[in-house]
Amino acid sequence: AAYPLTLLSAAMKSMLEALEALREGRSRTSHLLDFGELRRRIGFDDYYERSGRYTTSRRADS
Known part of the structure; x- marks a missing residue:
């Protein structure tokens, strides 16, 4: 089972830590994929x- 509030809380904590690191000029690498x-x-x-399967050919206007 997924625990939505657990995932939301973990994501928010990481975002806040990354924003704090940005503000302080520290590395954010540990928070990034x-x-x-x-x-x-x-x-x-x-x-x-x-999407590559659905490309259309374009007609050149003469």
């Missing part, structure tokens, strides 16, 4: 793969 993992978890890679 690497960009590749972020893309995968959000679904960008899957989206781009699927």
Whole structure:
């Protein structure tokens, strides 16, 4: 089972800590996913793969 308030609280705590680190000029790396993992978890890679199947050819205007 998912515990929505637990997940929300954990996310908010990390956001607050990252904002504090930004304000103080400290590293935020410990609060970040690497960009590749972020893309995968959000679904960008899957989206781009699927959207490529539906591209249309453009007619050149003469």
